[in-house]
Amino acid sequence: MHQVIESILHRRLQSVPIADGKKIGLVLYGGVMGGIRGAGAMIALEEMGLAQAFDCIYTNSAGFANASYLMAGATQLGTSIYYEDLAGWRFINLFRFWKTVDIDFLITVMQERKHLPIEKILKSQTKLFVTLQNVQKHKAEFLEVHREPHEQYLELMRAATSIPYLHPGAVRIHGVPYMDIPMRQPVQHLEQAVADGCTDVLVIKNYREQLPQKIHESDQVYVVQPDASWKLSRLEHQPTRLKQACVQMGTLVNHTFGIEQEILLQYEKF
Numbered sequence: 001m002h003q004v005i006e007s008i009l010h011r012r013l014q015s016v017p018i019a020d021g022k023k024i025g026l027v028l029y030g031g032v033m034g035g036i037r038g039a040g041a042m043i044a045l046e047e048m049g050l051a052q053a054f055d056c057i058y059t060n061s062a063g064f065a066n067a068s069y070l071m072a073g074a075t076q077l078g079t080s081i082y083y084e085d086l087a088g089w090r091f092i093n094l095f096r097f098w099k100t101v102d103i104d105f106l107i108t109v110m111q112e113r114k115h116l117p118i119e120k121i122l123k124s125q126t127k128l129f130v131t132l133q134n135v136q137k138h139k140a141e142f143l144e145v146h147r148e149p150h151e152q153y154l155e156l157m158r159a160a161t162s163i164p165y166l167h168p169g170a171v172r173i174h175g176v177p178y179m180d181i182p183m184r185q186p187v188q189h190l191e192q193a194v195a196d197g198c199t200d201v202l203v204i205k206n207y208r209e210q211l212p213q214k215i216h217e218s219d220q221v222y223v224v225q226p227d228a229s230w231k232l233s234r235l236e237h238q239p240t241r242l243k244q245a246c247v248q249m250g251t252l253v254n255h256t257f258g259i260e261q262e263i264l265l266q267y268e269k270f
Helices: 003-009 032-047 062-071 075-085 103-113 118-123 150-161 189-195 239-256
Strands: 024-028 056-060 127-134 139-144 171-173 176-179 200-204 221-224
Touching: 003 024, 003 200, 003 221, 024 062, 024 189, 032 062, 032 075, 032 200, 032 239, 056 062, 056 189, 062 075, 062 118, 062 127, 062 150, 075 103, 075 239, 103 150, 118 150, 127 150, 127 189, 150 171, 189 200, 221 239
Parallel strands: 024 056, 024 200, 056 127, 200 221
Antiparallel strands: 127 139, 127 176, 171 176
């Protein structure tokens, strides 16, 4: 078993801070509806008792939403948003060219239908970082959510998921306009985790091309990525395909940690 996986497993059923000489980071990516793969991975981690095992979590886009529901202890609820609320044409509509992806609808779901308990996240000792694009400076910036007021949280979520060209307009945080990282722009949060002194880093990729090329898997970094044969569109809207992708990725994480069984979805409607 890889050193990073062993380090994480030693923290099972514990909550940071943990005096084991380690600083363990989790890196999560986006990918619009491909984020359901990361959501499946979060189900696996929570069910293994590892939701509070990470000192730091580095995210962008859908990865921020997935991490939020993990830290809130509500991964099944958060995952169901993809295949119950965002499936179909209400969230993604290719004919609604002025707002192809309706992020305002997503935020309403998090507020009302699948309430995100922000207070639980902010009480956690895990540092949660979200990567946003500063529209004025044309550069990515890392914001640590515990430094932001409670009422700002869903605005951070709105900014993190406001996909350039697919959702109009930036979101102002402290007067600065922010959006999601452009799809073709490399996201540097694995490098940030290493620079912050993480001794062990688990990377969950939703698509194989998301890993930065200049940092490779090593004794310090372990990467979980979908099989090359697994196909999933970033704009997928079929619930059955979304559920399948979720179960595939969550089960892969289970196998990585030595558990030979599939994850199960709470809202099973295959």
